[in-house]
Amino acid sequence: MPDHPDARALLDAARDALVALIGDTDRRHHYTLRMVASAMAIARREIDAPAHTGSDALLWQRVRICDTDDVAAQKSLHTALVAETRARLAVSNPKFLAGR
Amino acid sequence: MSAVAGADAASWTSPAFAAMLAPLLAASRVAIESCERLAGGAIQQNFVLAVDVRDGPWSALTRIVLRTSAPTHVAASRPRDEEYALLVAAAVAGVAVPRPIALHRGDAHWPAFMLMTHVAGDTAGRVLTRASAAPRVRLVEAIGANLAHVHAILTPHPSLAFLGEPPLRPTVELIDGYRTTIEHWRALTGDARPVLAWTLRWLELQLPPLEPVALVHRDYRVGNLIVDVDRLAATLDWEFAGWGNPLEDLGWFCAPCWRFARPDLAAGGLADIDDLLRGYNAAAGSAHVAADLRYWQVLAQLRWAVIALQQALRFIEGGERSLELALTGRMLPELEWQMLELTGDTLA
Numbered sequence: 001m002p003d004h005p006d007a008r009a010l011l012d013a014a015r016d017a018l019v020a021l022i023g024d025t026d027r028r029h030h031y032t033l034r035m036v037a038s039a040m041a042i043a044r045r046e047i048d049a050p051a052h053t054g055s056d057a058l059l060w061q062r063v064r065i066c067d068t069d070d071v072a073a074q075k076s077l078h079t080a081l082v083a084e085t086r087a088r089l090a091v092s093n094p095k096f097l098a099g100r
Numbered sequence: 101m102s103a104v105a106g107a108d109a110a111s112w113t114s115p116a117f118a119a120m121l122a123p124l125l126a127a128s129r130v131a132i133e134s135c136e137r138l139a140g141g142a143i144q145q146n147f148v149l150a151v152d153v154r155d156g157p158w159s160a161l162t163r164i165v166l167r168t169s170a171p172t173h174v175a176a177s178r179p180r181d182e183e184y185a186l187l188v189a190a191a192v193a194g195v196a197v198p199r200p201i202a203l204h205r206g207d208a209h210w211p212a213f214m215l216m217t218h219v220a221g222d223t224a225g226r227v228l229t230r231a232s233a234a235p236r237v238r239l240v241e242a243i244g245a246n247l248a249h250v251h252a253i254l255t256p257h258p259s260l261a262f263l264g265e266p267p268l269r270p271t272v273e274l275i276d277g278y279r280t281t282i283e284h285w286r287a288l289t290g291d292a293r294p295v296l297a298w299t300l301r302w303l304e305l306q307l308p309p310l311e312p313v314a315l316v317h318r319d320y321r322v323g324n325l326i327v328d329v330d331r332l333a334a335t336l337d338w339e340f341a342g343w344g345n346p347l348e349d350l351g352w353f354c355a356p357c358w359r360f361a362r363p364d365l366a367a368g369g370l371a372d373i374d375d376l377l378r379g380y381n382a383a384a385g386s387a388h389v390a391a392d393l394r395y396w397q398v399l400a401q402l403r404w405a406v407i408a409l410q411q412a413l414r415f416i417e418g419g420e421r422s423l424e425l426a427l428t429g430r431m432l433p434e435l436e437w438q439m440l441e442l443t444g445d446t447l448a
Contacts, residue, residue, distance in 0.1 A: 035423050042430055059294035060286075068305060071448050078444050081295050085440060088433035096434050 008047055015040040045091045059084055109135040112147055112166060120210060124202040126156035138165075139224075144177075144339065145170045148218055158201060163218035165198060168211050177339045180212040181205055182262050186338040187216065189259055189315070195249045198334050221328035223336070225360035228322055229369035240371035242332045243325065244379030247353070250335070251346040251384060253315035266313040266343035274344075274399070275303055278406045285409045288417065295436035299402050302443045306395055308345070316344035321358040322368040350380065350388070351396020356438040357404045366390075398442045405435040 412429025
């Protein structure tokens with residue numbers, strides 16, 4: 001049992017404090033501060049992401065053995081790759097998925 | 101006064117540097133009134149010097165650009181003497197470039213640098229792609245024609261011997277290099293990146309059978325072009341140029357990763373691919389159509405992904421604790437998504 005506030009809550013609070021500071025700091029530092037906020041947001045989402053199941057390694061193996069003349073198999077593999085990438089984007093950059 | 105690699109703005113305004121500059125500019129005297137570092141340039145640093153040049157061929161100039169290496173280095177980046185030779189060759193071929201002024205090869209006091217004329221205009225991708233709601237057709241036609249002038253530089257070329265022999269299968273060599281980086285990443289991190297494997301295989305299955313070879317810029321995109329209102333004013337950053345398939349540059353310019361605020365406009369976020377090719381074909385005497393570029397757009401996305409892996413590797417195993425490098429590694433899923441969009445459209 002972790003102590004509370006837990007890692008999620010601490011990261012959220014730290015990021016909120018950082019974002020609130022950006023407007024009051026020298027513009028030269030905005031880019032760096034936004035990067036810090038972005039890194040914290042990614043880390044926060046990664047904590048909540050489903051546990052790694054090794055699906056990427058299985059897909060990598062499917063790419064290697066998939067018959068390139070079998071269009072149905074290619075489409076099925078492509079669909080699985082899209083799903084894998086969507087899951088990664090949900091952590092790294094969910095805004096990118098908006099409208100897709 | 102002595103400066104070393106990574107000299108800063110203060111070094112470039114020193115009297116010692118001004119005295120060193122005078123013979124380079126064939127001037128009787130040079131005064132440097134100010135120095136401002138230009139934005140961007142993680143691999144190279146660019147400074148604008150406000151100068152007073154007495155006598156000689158450059159006496160009319162009031163501003164010149166000094167380009168030198170940044171403290172960090174990328175293996176694929178050419179040294180300043182080679183980049184200067186490329187700039188000169190491009191100027192002679194009629195490519196829109198800053199006028200090359202002089203080269204200093206580096207010594208015990210000053211790092212290697214090149215000097216060129218200052219060209220007014222914008223380079224920022226977000227600014228340029230937001231500047232107009234309508235496609236910027238004339239500008240993109242000019243960008244296409246300008247690229248055709250780059251590709252008119254052919255081997256053998258007497259002043260570009262340092263580029264080496266042209267590759268027989270340039271794209272095979274590129275893909276082999278990308279695969280090496282991807283496999284290194286997988287071995288180091290255990291992160292399989294199946295989309296990169298998929299894309300590598302897609303590219304290998306559709307390799308072009310015969311390839312023309314010409315000078316390719318290898319970073320011809322919005323961000324490396326100076327645009328003065330609606331006029332293409334200059335092509336920058338020749339540090340990655342080499343012999344290759346000209347379609348590589350067209351694909352890079354049209355890759356989804358370089359459209360900034362306008363992902364709907366495939367030619368650099370400025371206009372349509374047909375507009376780019378209209379300008380290119382007219383100047384090159386070629387007959388490319390948009391579908392010809394699909395392969396090269398996919399290759400461009402993969403190249404960007406490999407660069408992102410290399411940046412992340414600098415953070416992971418190179419000891420460079422840069423947050424920017426680390427976050428570049430987290431861009432991979434976006435690039436992979438775009439690869440899947442491009443390659444998925446080709447599945448029957």
